[in-house]
Amino acid sequence: MTVAIVLTLLGASHFQNFGSAFFGFSYGSWGIMTFVVGSFLTSIPALAIAMLVGLGVAIASTTYLPKVLAAWLDPFVDLLAGIPSIVYGLWGLLVIAPYFGTTVFPWSTGHLSWIPGFAPAKFAPTPGIGTSLALAIVILTLMILPITTVLMRDALKSVPRDLWESGLALGATPWEVTRRVALPYAKRGVWGAAFLGFGRAIGETVAVFMVIDQIERLPVNIYSGTSTMASLIIGTFDNALLTNSYGHEYLHYLAELAIVLLAITLAVNVAGRWLIRRTYTEVAGL
């Protein structure tokens, strides 16, 4: 239990002389904002897609699918959570990246260039290799899809049968009961799923690093590389192994970056757990 505190102390002992530049965008003068923004740029879109798809799957599972079919399909979704992230990374790198680079990106630069960030930039042409911010978002989406789905499914399952049946008895269609009764009832669980999914996404390291084509700057469009906090730590960890003063300084820098990352995930997880715990007590109180 005390690990979190120990870690904070260890990092805090290193907290020295980075000053206001620490919260700036310049990597050269130990700024972290590039990577904070990079983390959000990958996590937020991934979370948005995973929440939409997850909500759809959760509603299908609890409302529409026959019980037997749902009982067969749901373990597959749960299993998705068990796949090691390095395997996702390997698959993303060797299978999906070439497909994106040769098929998806040429199409999207042609047809979707009206969306901000989808147009090819002059000084950063579409990379044919496919590793990019967009691919990182896609892989991240798949990785957090199970957790958002499972949490929302649980939230929807916790809706009391009485509410369901009274809705149907009033002549509402199953969709209307889901939309107007079940979802408002399960609102906290859905928000909790979003928070916990975000916590998972922002801490994801290995798979993201393998497909993001890491460069220590902000992306110019969705086809360019960038880095997140987590991917920077693993990608540039070798710098911290240098025995000269730069290496020591760099280790301190990474430790502080880790503390910022930890602070963000802790805040998000506390919020998520709080929301979900309240759902359970509400159910128990009924």
Place this chain on the structure above:
Amino acid sequence: MSGALAVPRPVGLDDLTRDRTGHVVRRTWFDRAMRWLLPLLYLVAILPILDLVYWVARGALPSLSLATLTTNPSPGVGSGGGLYAPLVGSVAILAVATGVALALGFLGGLATAEYLDERSAGIVRVTANIMAGTPSIVLGLFGYIAFVTFFGWGPSLAAAGVTLGIFMTPYIFRAADLAYSSVPSHIREAAVGAGARPIQYLLRVASPIALPQVLSGVFLAMAIGVGETAPIYLTTTAVELPPLGLFAPASALPLYIWSGFETGLVLPSAIALAYEAAFLLLVIVVGLNILVRLIAARARRRLEGLFQ
């Protein structure tokens, strides 16, 4: 369900009724569309995993043989060989990690469920839940700073094992806490009423009921831990030989894939070996997950029996 409302409407209805009928038709059709569209989203979740398993199996199976499991990787970049060292290393790291996680998580969960008062148990539970959300890379960096440099263990089996053990602790804690908390209270009352001392209740009454559930939690933690790369990468180094001791570097399957990736994955032999390592990982993870389900289902049946 409400499909009966969508029948062709009778002739001669006034405008108001016709509008309302149209409304019902629209609502019904929307519901029907959702009934067919939403289950299609399952494809978004399930097709990628099938594709992933297909490609990993396709990359691994042609060259996977018993020799792969029993020979060490050859030294040097992407020069082939087998996966003996990473496999043994993975097992060794996982063994150390499971030991650490059992010591911290099992005892912690037991104490929380059995001995702590409601208020402090709540605090410990929240802390453990939040700890479970700590990014593994942060733990890895902590492991590097604490074990590799501060304690001076160097990149080693011990450092990686303990770091991974800390990562796995919350999962085992949760399982132990839940298992001991869910022993029905009438069982405890019966034991105490029959004159059992607390330690007798714990060992002879509660543990036989709770342990299967704990065990499924342990396997789940192992399934999660065995595939973790970030904590191991920072606390040990990939080597071509099985670990020589607790404080010697140990390779691991995820680490092996990772070092293959770092050196570019250009040679076909390197790619094949990475796929083989990924395939082994998948087999281990899926196997452990199935074990978890079987044990958990059995434990649940037994627990339900106790309530009758």
